[in-house]
Amino acid sequence: MSGLILGPLVAAALAFTFPKRGRGMAWAAAGVVGIAVLSLIRAVLGGGVQSHRVSGWGAPLGIDLRADGLAVLLLALTALIAVAVTGYAAPYLRAADSPEARHRERYFWPLLLFLWTALNALFLSRDLFNLYVALELLGFAAVALVALEGKGDALRAALRYLFVSLSASLFYLLGVALVYGQCATVDLALVAERAPRGPALTVALALMTGGLIAKAALFPLHFWLPPAHANAPAPVSALLSALVVKGAFYLLLRLWFEALPVFHTPAAARLFGMLGAAAILWGSINALTQSRLKLLIAYSTVAQLGYLFLVFPLMTGRDGRFGAWCGGLLLLGAHACAKTAMFLVAGNILRAAGHDRIRELAGIAQVLPVSAFALGLAGVSLVGLPPSGGFAGKWLLLSAGLREGQWWVAAVILVGSLLAAAYIMRVMTRAFAPAVPGTWVRPVPPIMEGTALALALVAVGMGLAGSWFVELLWLGGPWP
Amino acid sequence: MPDADPRLYLLAGLALFAIGFYSLVVQTHLLRRIMALNVMGSGVFLAFLALALKAAAPMPDPVPHAMVLTGIVVAVCATGLALALADRVQALEANEETPAPEEPPSAETGSEPEDAG
Amino acid sequence: MIPQLLDGTLVLVVVALAWRALNDRDLFRGVIEFIALGLLLAMAWLRLRAPDLALAEAAVGSGLTGALILSALVRMRRREQAAAGQPAGVATGPWAKDRAKNFSRVLLGALSVAMLGTLAWAALSLPAKARGLTAEALARLPDSGVTNPVTAVLLNFRAYDTLLEIGVLLLAIVGVWALRRGEWPAADLRERPLLLSLLRWVLPLLAVGAGYLLWIGASAPGGAFQGGALLAGALVLALLSGLGRRLLRRGRLVRTGLTIGVLVFGVAGAVALGWTGGLLQYPTGQAGAWILVIEAAALVSIGLTLGLLYLGGRPGEK
Numbered sequence: 001m002s003g004l005i006l007g008p009l010v011a012a013a014l015a016f017t018f019p020k021r022g023r024g025m026a027w028a029a030a031g032v033v034g035i036a037v038l039s040l041i042r043a044v045l046g047g048g049v050q051s052h053r054v055s056g057w058g059a060p061l062g063i064d065l066r067a068d069g070l071a072v073l074l075l076a077l078t079a080l081i082a083v084a085v086t087g088y089a090a091p092y093l094r095a096a097d098s099p100e101a102r103h104r105e106r107y108f109w110p111l112l113l114f115l116w117t118a119l120n121a122l123f124l125s126r127d128l129f130n131l132y133v134a135l136e137l138l139g140f141a142a143v144a145l146v147a148l149e150g151k152g153d154a155l156r157a158a159l160r161y162l163f164v165s166l167s168a169s170l171f172y173l174l175g176v177a178l179v180y181g182q183c184a185t186v187d188l189a190l191v192a193e194r195a196p197r198g199p200a201l202t203v204a205l206a207l208m209t210g211g212l213i214a215k216a217a218l219f220p221l222h223f224w225l226p227p228a229h230a231n232a233p234a235p236v237s238a239l240l241s242a243l244v245v246k247g248a249f250y251l252l253l254r255l256w257f258e259a260l261p262v263f264h265t266p267a268a269a270r271l272f273g274m275l276g277a278a279a280i281l282w283g284s285i286n287a288l289t290q291s292r293l294k295l296l297i298a299y300s301t302v303a304q305l306g307y308l309f310l311v312f313p314l315m316t317g318r319d320g321r322f323g324a325w326c327g328g329l330l331l332l333g334a335h336a337c338a339k340t341a342m343f344l345v346a347g348n349i350l351r352a353a354g355h356d357r358i359r360e361l362a363g364i365a366q367v368l369p370v371s372a373f374a375l376g377l378a379g380v381s382l383v384g385l386p387p388s389g390g391f392a393g394k395w396l397l398l399s400a401g402l403r404e405g406q407w408w409v410a411a412v413i414l415v416g417s418l419l420a421a422a423y424i425m426r427v428m429t430r431a432f433a434p435a436v437p438g439t440w441v442r443p444v445p446p447i448m449e450g451t452a453l454a455l456a457l458v459a460v461g462m463g464l465a466g467s468w469f470v471e472l473l474w475l476g477g478p479w480p
Numbered sequence: 481m482p483d484a485d486p487r488l489y490l491l492a493g494l495a496l497f498a499i500g501f502y503s504l505v506v507q508t509h510l511l512r513r514i515m516a517l518n519v520m521g522s523g524v525f526l527a528f529l530a531l532a533l534k535a536a537a538p539m540p541d542p543v544p545h546a547m548v549l550t551g552i553v554v555a556v557c558a559t560g561l562a563l564a565l566a567d568r569v570q571a572l573e574a575n576e577e578t579p580a581p582e583e584p585p586s587a588e589t590g591s592e593p594e595d596a597g
Numbered sequence: 598m599i600p601q602l603l604d605g606t607l608v609l610v611v612v613a614l615a616w617r618a619l620n621d622r623d624l625f626r627g628v629i630e631f632i633a634l635g636l637l638l639a640m641a642w643l644r645l646r647a648p649d650l651a652l653a654e655a656a657v658g659s660g661l662t663g664a665l666i667l668s669a670l671v672r673m674r675r676r677e678q679a680a681a682g683q684p685a686g687v688a689t690g691p692w693a694k695d696r697a698k699n700f701s702r703v704l705l706g707a708l709s710v711a712m713l714g715t716l717a718w719a720a721l722s723l724p725a726k727a728r729g730l731t732a733e734a735l736a737r738l739p740d741s742g743v744t745n746p747v748t749a750v751l752l753n754f755r756a757y758d759t760l761l762e763i764g765v766l767l768l769a770i771v772g773v774w775a776l777r778r779g780e781w782p783a784a785d786l787r788e789r790p791l792l793l794s795l796l797r798w799v800l801p802l803l804a805v806g807a808g809y810l811l812w813i814g815a816s817a818p819g820g821a822f823q824g825g826a827l828l829a830g831a832l833v834l835a836l837l838s839g840l841g842r843r844l845l846r847r848g849r850l851v852r853t854g855l856t857i858g859v860l861v862f863g864v865a866g867a868v869a870l871g872w873t874g875g876l877l878q879y880p881t882g883q884a885g886a887w888i889l890v891i892e893a894a895a896l897v898s899i900g901l902t903l904g905l906l907y908l909g910g911r912p913g914e915k
Contacts, residue, residue, distance in 0.1 A: 002866065002867070010860060010864070012764075012859075013863070016771050016855070054876045055753060055754065055756050055877045055878050055879075056878035061754050065876075103775075111768075129550075130755075130761070133765065134761060136554050137761060137765050140561060141772075144775055147565060147775065155568050163504070163562075167504055167520065170497070174497060174527060174716075177531060180544065181531040181723045181724075184729050200719045200720070482600055484600070487721065488604055488605065489608065489641060490720050491720070494713055494717055495713060498710070498716070499619065503620060506701075507619065507620075511624060511669060512627065514666065515631050518631070519618070522638055529650065533645050534723075534726060534727040535726075535728060538731075539646070539735075541729035542730075542734050542749070545746075547758075550758055552650070552654060553822060556658070556665075557902075557906075558769070559665055560769050560906035560909075561776075563909065564772070566669070567673065567777060574677060
């Protein structure tokens with residue numbers, strides 16, 4: 001468990017000190033983290049939930065780490081995406097041998113490794129204050145990576161992102177203060193034991209939730225996401241959409257289902273459900289009207305995040321509980337892989353065409369067949385066609401909704417999928433149109449196309465590995 | 481001197497948080513907004529320390545104290561990062577107003593000369 | 598009676614000054630009020646019996662943050678004047694006589710007041726006598742390797758927080774360097790040999806003082822952060838006077854100094870893991886020595902990071 005944090009953290013420090021070794025450090029960290037994740041999965045599958053008392057004290061005085069099925073799943077997902085981005089970023093950053101390109105490459109690696117450290121720390125920690133530090137680490141790294149693009153729009157988007165991220169963190173932290181004042185602990189499990197229903201914890205949970213939904217870009221606090229995700233360098237956009245927003249969502253799950261489940265009332269759950277549904281519709285409609293490919297993908301993220309929040313209303317009953325949980329997280333995993341693939345393809349298109357205006361992208365399939373194929377496969381998962389992970393996730397959510405008698409969930413999922421099909425088709429029809437001479441000016445290295453395809457294949461194949469997900473998610477989840 | 485009333489400082493902390501939040505949203509100047517974030521943070525720290533004083537037997541609770549120290553350091557890091565970013569954005573906007581910029585936009589990037597070896 | 602009066606006045610002034618600092622029409626005056634607010638907050642920390650934090654707040658919260666904002670203000674003003682001879686769009690305050698704007702401000706004001714009311718309602722409902730973790734912390738203090746409870750929490754009980762926090766410090770400087778090239782303050786102290794020779798005395802003293810704060814932090818208010826803040830102050834003085842520039846040009850050396858905190862802390866964590874089986878779990882009876890080594894490395898990184906933040910970017914030729 002410790003290697004998951006120490007590995008990328010030390011690598012980040014070394015990558016900064018020795019700039020020419022940045023990529024090597026990223027691969028070294030990938031090796032350490034890969035081994036650590038695999039052995040952790042084995043330990044969890046074999047021996048159940050794994051815990052670790054940092055410094056040997058244990059909560060409430062010390063900080064506890066805990067790896068249950070959910071945490072392990074997200075750690076593995078993070079490792080997969082981070083490795084793919086590491087492979088993709090090296091040729092992406094070496095596009096030109098200009099001072100700007102060298103500058104970007106120099107700072108990309110340490111920032112990527114910090115981001116990885118923060119995500120691993122976030123998934124393992126059981127301590128509300130420690131999670132605050134991890135959130136700040138995550139936010140700083142994400143903002144600095146967006147700003148790395150260096151253009152005006154990226155800088156403005158990064159600044160807005162930073163303001164949202166910092167104020168959201170402070171809302172969260174004030175909530176932590178109230179929790180500590182009430183429970184005299186910030187350990188998730190101990191808070192659950194000591195939590196009385198009352199104004200202090202109600203307001204504390206509201207503060208923390210408010211901060212985290214801003215970080216998770218849930219409608220209507222999604223406004224910062226499209227510019228930040230669309231203007232960042234392509235590998236960074238992939239990381240942000242696939243993982244960073246999911247970190248905040250993950251923490252919301254921990255708060256509402258483990259630390260303070262007494263507050264998970266039907267009214268609160270319905271509010272989450274309504275916001276999720278609004279996000280699906282609003283994000284999809286906006287995706288349909290975008291003229292730039294990266295903005296379309298970013299709005300699609302806003303929509304796809306909405307599905308995750310449907311887990312909240314579906315977790316109120318007994319029958320659909322586990323199905324909804326698995327469906328939401330399967331969807332999270334499938335979206336992470338599909339969205340990474342899409343942003344990487346967008347990066348390839350930007351490289352080849354010099355722009356990402358959808359109207360002028362005729363002939364992707366001719367010039368970049370692998371990328372076009374990857375885009376199509378990722379689209380299959382986003383829309384939710386079988387056998388993709390997107391299909392399996394939506395199916396589980398749908399059947400949980402029907403079992404709970406919440407028909408509106410089915411309606412929202414259906415409409416959302418139709419809209420997704422429409423915006424994916426918009427891009428694909430351009431992709432298969434005959435190429436206009438002079439559009440495609442630069443070649444794309446095969447590894448950049450291959451990485452995107454690999455992730456798209458994972459997204460599509462994830463539906464077939466659904467039973468493995470279910471087995472893992474059962475371990476240590478919020479059920480008796 | 482007897483101990484202060486923790487509730488007084490707790491309320492002051494919450495007031496700073498609200499003032500900071502209001503100013504963050506309403507103000508447009510980047511420096512004011514960065515200061516507003518700092519004031520919000522100070523409000524949270526004040527709340528933490530007031531709560532620590534409530535558990536003052538025989539001394540205030542050291543755990544929130546350590547948390548606030550961590551928070552102060554994180555806050556100054558955030559300020560440094562935000563100022564650097566705000567400066568870049570403001571430079572852009574100043575450049576947009578004058579058609580002929582003094583320095584090319586790429587002057588902000590580029591490799592460090594001292595790293596030749 | 599007198600203490601209550603003092604607390605009441607302090608709290609009122611703090612809240613009023615916070616409002617003024619953020620809403621003063623004159624931005625420069627606002628920044629000064631912001632710095633004064635930091636000093637008053639340090640007094641509040643003293644009243645809340647948090648001398649460790651009073652030290653940190655005065656040095657970092659008020660001093661360094663104020664210096665950072667002030668120098669950014671000067672830089673922005675200079676650029677605005679160079680650009681157009683008139684304030685750029687970004688500098689215009691919210692003082693436009695715009696009805697829609699005024700309406701949204703009233704709305705947000707009402708919202709903030711409602712939020713404050715809700716927060717106060719929640720905070721006043723908290724138990725009057727909190728349990729806290731004082732008893733637990735004091736019970737474990739003899740095993741922690743230090744006698745200052747705050748240092749024990751920072752570097753032993755919750756050392757993992759501090760490890761990530763040192764990471765945040767490094768990340769901040771990496772982010773700032775990725776964004777900008779720093780600007781050396783105009784050095785005009787070379788023409789003032791008396792001041793310069795004074796600084797040559799003061800700077801080493803400050804560095805020694807930082808080491809002393811680190812050492813004393815084991816048993817009294819102080820520690821790596823307070824020491825680091827002092828070191829940062831020395832570094833800012835050195836930057837302002839043009840001393841130590843040649844040292845700062847040595848890129849790898851500076852970068853090593855910036856990262857040594859994370860590296861030593863991380864390696865110590867890994868070694869402790871191999872030794873005792875627990876991340877950052879120091880071997881029995883040796884905690885004091887381990888903490889001192891980690892703190893010494895952290896002190897260097899904290900001081901360098903905070904001091905170089907003042908430069909506002911990576912050091913380079915101009």
